[in-house]
Amino acid sequence: MTQFFQVFFQECAEHLAEMERIFLSIDLQNPDAEELDAVFRAAHSIKGGAGTFGFSDMTVMTHAVETLLDNVRHGKLVLTREMVEVFLEAGDAIEMQLAGHRDGADVALAKVEEVCGKLSAIGEGGAIRCAGTAPVVSMPEPAQTGAATFYRIVFTPQANFFSRAVPMNLLFEELAGIGETTTIAHVAASDSFKKYDPERCLTSWEVWLVTERSLEDIRDFFMFFADDEELIVEVAATDIPAEGSTVTANAEPETAGPLLPDRPVAAAEGLRKGRRFSDRDELPQGTSGRKHSDAHDASSIRVGVSKVDQLINQMGELVITQAMLAQTAQRFDPVMNEDLHRGMALLERNTRDLQESVMSIRMMPLSFIFSRFPRLVHDLAAKLGKQAELKLMGEATELDKGLIEKLADPLTHLVRNSLDHGIETPVERMAAGKLPGGTVTLSAAQTGGRIVIEVSDDGAGLNRKKILKKAADKGLPVAEEMSDDEVWQLVFAPGFSTAEEVTDVSGRGVGMDVVMKNVQSMGGRVAILSGEGAGSRVVISLPLTLAILDGLSVRVGEEVFIVPLNSILESLQLGPESVNQVGGNTTVRVRDAYLPLLKVADVYGIAKAKERPEEAIVVIVDAEGEHVALLVDELLNQHQVVIKSLEANYRRVHGTAGATILGDGRVALILDVADLVHLWRKS
């Protein structure tokens, strides 16, 4: 049963997110019918699932939302800003109830009551009671004024059905709530009671239902526990004039009742022993449950993250093994052992393809976390009395799942900061000659081997004087002549805040240092750019993935380093005329550009490395927009390398993104060129 709960919890969260997304973007003047239908379906699905699993509190709330939405989409109610706010609050309440069932979290019943009161007020007299867990709903179902459809539903669960502890009574109550139902259980005959297994399900159900709901709606009721093969939903007749009265769920039909034209008596009576009338091989093709018609569901499966991680680890080991084999194969003469070398080339290509496929499984679009920010900005702006628009860019950019999860908190903090400290009040903005509404932009893009995420705003920007004063008050070493970049770095000091007062939004100074720590723990960096009155930009740069990358192995002295391939622009051997000494630094002229020369041997204190640039190789790299020449002794080979964490296995080594195991078993450091340049400048 747990697996079904989990599926419901996940799908419920997705439905809530979808509802929120639509409500935040809906055009109140001219609401899109498809969007209204979508949000109605989401509420309906939550209600159906909640009812199935016995979460009656959620059923009540979603029923109220669903009913109002139904009135809106049928033009009986006009969608207003206030209504959207209440729907958003209702979404929050349902989410709270969901957390209560999923995690055992506390549910603020007072809040639930409050939201129900607001929903009830919108419903113009519809009474909704939310107290306790009893599903007490007096808000009427949409009047059955149109033509109804007569459905035949056959549910033939698998033999292990009882072990799932599916509350069939709740399901049938739900069905009875949408129309006139007649439910007939069939039990497959048993030869002998001695051999009878009471925990094996021999029961199947045939339900006849008259309702105005769609076929898809009916299937939704079974969505959490019925597989394709277990469910048949078919239209028995259409355009049935709906009667005002409904058969209650507790009514005891004498037999199949008048609702059952052509009731499959023969089938019921003709049961073979141990089988039910709709067991597998008797199912008509294409008449089973929702999944046949739902291409999306059929084309995707949910897999546990641990399984994906295991696959990636195994892939990493395969890459190392392949590299070792390739190194060994090099000892064999390529002419005499042509087949071996051809096979090794094929193995390398296949390993690479496999690696790319496996890695793509863990990649998730940033929209996964970006999607939470429209609501955050909407609520926070209202709370702060500001006008702000959120622009999202590059949501489709993909990032490793592990990084995405860790990124949520830092981004949330930065967006809140932008609204609280960056964006001014409408009055202040107009006084500064700006539009009253500010803009917060959240963007993501892949540049080289990294993902760059920016949180920017067109607000007041950082206040240099204020930061310096606060830093001095806190005893931090400051000086007037510090560059802007150095001043902005002060905000990352623990406990630093320039807020005049502590509010529940900010001011406690427990933010930017945590942002920095979180991002650094992901192998990332944070930079701040700001102009007074022009706004701020916080740039987070993260590695694309923490698992495998393409790299170029280079030798420096007797050490081997890996330079990520996507950082490399070119490599070349320079003549003496291209090398210049400027002060204590060396620059190299590459075509018409002068680039700083970074001697890797100097940074890591490696002996026996080539000192003279003209005798060595220069690798031009892109260090987050800055071009730098790395001096190495020799280019060795191109590899796929599995990144092993140095911090987890040894300690942090600045200028590196980790280590890897080479084909000959040696360990090589993987250079993080931007961090290496930073380290070099500092030293």
Add this chain to the structure above:
Amino acid sequence: MDSQTPTGLPALSGDWTIGFVACQADLLRRIACDLAAARPGSTTVIDCSRIESIDTSGFQLLYTWATTLDFKGIKLLFAGFPEPILASRALLGFTALFASLDLNVRK
């Protein structure tokens, strides 16, 4: 769980949901042995008034028990299902199956 009323009629009581049906099946097997020995060919009324809760597995068990005994010539009639159990039976769609097995319905 008692297996007889004070008047000597077989009686069923307690929980007949999935967690308990294995135990209840053992009880029914014992009752079936007694019935086969003592009252072959007769109709036996089973007092169900003390059944407290039941689900699909319980109704399936009772139905299967009754029909397999019927093959052996032992007729059963269930009697005295409490109202909540009857409601549950109707909701789960077992009313038709029990129509010929319920003394109260037959009356």
